[in-house]
Amino acid sequence: MAIKEGLRPGGRSARVQESIHSAVRELLEEQERSTLTVPQIAVRAGVTPSTIYRRWGDLSALLADVALERMRPDGEPATTGSLRGDLRAWAEQYLDEMSSEPGRNMMRDVQCSATPGYCVSILSGQLQIILDRHRHSEAALPSLDRLLNMTVAPTVFRILFAAEPLDVQELHELIDIALRS
Amino acid sequence: MAIKEGLRPGGRSARVQESIHSAVRELLEEQERSTLTVPQIAVRAGVTPSTIYRRWGDLSALLADVALERMRPDGEPATTGSLRGDLRAWAEQYLDEMSSEPGRNMMRDVQCSATPGYCVSILSGQLQIILDRHRHSEAALPSLDRLLNMTVAPTVFRILFAAEPLDVQELHELIDIALRS
Incomplete structure (x- = not known):
């Protein structure tokens, strides 16, 4: 169940993804979902906003990905x-x-x-x-x-x-x- | 089915609402939903953006209202x-x-x-x-x-x-x- 296609488990890419996912989960506990922004997530995760845009395209795709992960x-x-x-x-x-x-x-x-x-x-x-x-x-x-x-x-x-x-x-x-x- | 609580049918308020709803429907046929903005809808409907914010609060509430109307x-x-x-x-x-x-x-x-x-x-x-x-x-x-x-x-x-x-x-x-x- 835990395999992500295209990601080497434990590799750099997987670690970056995990830090972005955690940033989203943390921020969602601290503030209203409607006030969440990509730059804010980037700061928390220690990446640039363009890293997020490059991988997910936009905020709703990232939120969807985090939601699917949590549904496991x-x-x-x-x-x-x-x-x-x-x-x-x-x-x-x-x-x-x-x-x-x-x-x-x-x-x-x-x-x-x-x-x-x-x-x-x-x-x-x-x-x-x-x-x-x-x-x-x-x-x-x-x-x-x-x-x-x-x-x-x-x-x-x-x-x-x-x-x-x-x-x-x-x-x-x-x-x-x-x-x- | 067509009664809107709090709106006098045919009154000024109902006419404003109808022109905003039509503006949304028209714009949705012309462009991607994700690119729609409140100022754009306001221009098309001939109202100020604050008229829209005052009545609906935000774009998603307005889109929800138009969607419910279309579901009739x-x-x-x-x-x-x-x-x-x-x-x-x-x-x-x-x-x-x-x-x-x-x-x-x-x-x-x-x-x-x-x-x-x-x-x-x-x-x-x-x-x-x-x-x-x-x-x-x-x-x-x-x-x-x-x-x-x-x-x-x-x-x-x-x-x-x-x-x-x-x-x-x-x-x-x-x-x-x-x-x-």
């Missing part, structure tokens, strides 16, 4: 003993994290990324781990697409476009529907 | 004779419009609105018209939330975050699942 999960989804339980635990945590203010901002930033599809591949990776755990169970497993469409999509849609996020009860119902073959 | 449907959903047919026709048109470049931009802009929930209320209004048409049919009708979660949400999620939008076949399957009671 810290570890494997929790194990509860059942497929339904694992999906509930994972989806509840995702709903929780994404309906926070930093979660919403991440989702908005990611949309400005050159590769927003990477977002779905991260989520698919997590869901696939859960499915693999239960591949020997007797019940038919739902497809990845079905899980994305019927549980992740409503979670994200409601956070971004509705007055209220999904409640946990609704989320459980959607998981139940996705599990019905 | 031109008319009622098409009538096909069946609930499934009406939902398919409406959802296919929605998928088509939203996966276009202007559609994607609209969805991004709306998220910066002070009232993104208005987006769901427009969509709910359209779906409710379809449900009302079929309220005397024998089959149980799906709830509005179910239709939003299971058909609109995956359409939007895939456009914004995945490499590929839903295909029509997947959309039909999701409608079928939503219609199963």
Whole structure:
């Protein structure tokens, strides 16, 4: 998961990128996102603004990249003993994290990324781990697409476009529907 | 649907707003959205930039307002004779419009609105018209939330975050699942 194409891990380029990413993360904790500027990030990271413009083009592409990096999960989804339980635990945590203010901002930033599809591949990776755990169970497993469409999509849609996020009860119902073959 | 709270229809305030909205729509057809500025819009609309800042605060709030205005449907959903047919026709048109470049931009802009929930209320209004048409049919009708979660949400999620939008076949399957009671 941690491989960046075109970057030699630990090389000069990777170190510069990491210092710029950290600068963004630090500054986002100190100030409003709308007041962030490229020159400010450059000062904090100890690089010139043109280093940033050369690599990312503009601020929104850099923010998107940082957001994608932060979306990478810290570890494997929790194990509860059942497929339904694992999906509930994972989806509840995702709903929780994404309906926070930093979660919403991440989702908005990611949309400005050159590769927003990477977002779905991260989520698919997590869901696939859960499915693999239960591949020997007797019940038919739902497809990845079905899980994305019927549980992740409503979670994200409601956070971004509705007055209220999904409640946990609704989320459980959607998981139940996705599990019905 | 066309009532704006706090604006007397046809009054001075409404006319100013309409000229600013038209200026934005015109300019968006002529140039890249990322190059649009408030002073430019002000010149085209024949107002001062401070008129725009006073009413909307910043460019993203104005773009969000214009996007919401454009999201208002031109008319009622098409009538096909069946609930499934009406939902398919409406959802296919929605998928088509939203996966276009202007559609994607609209969805991004709306998220910066002070009232993104208005987006769901427009969509709910359209779906409710379809449900009302079929309220005397024998089959149980799906709830509005179910239709939003299971058909609109995956359409939007895939456009914004995945490499590929839903295909029509997947959309039909999701409608079928939503219609199963």
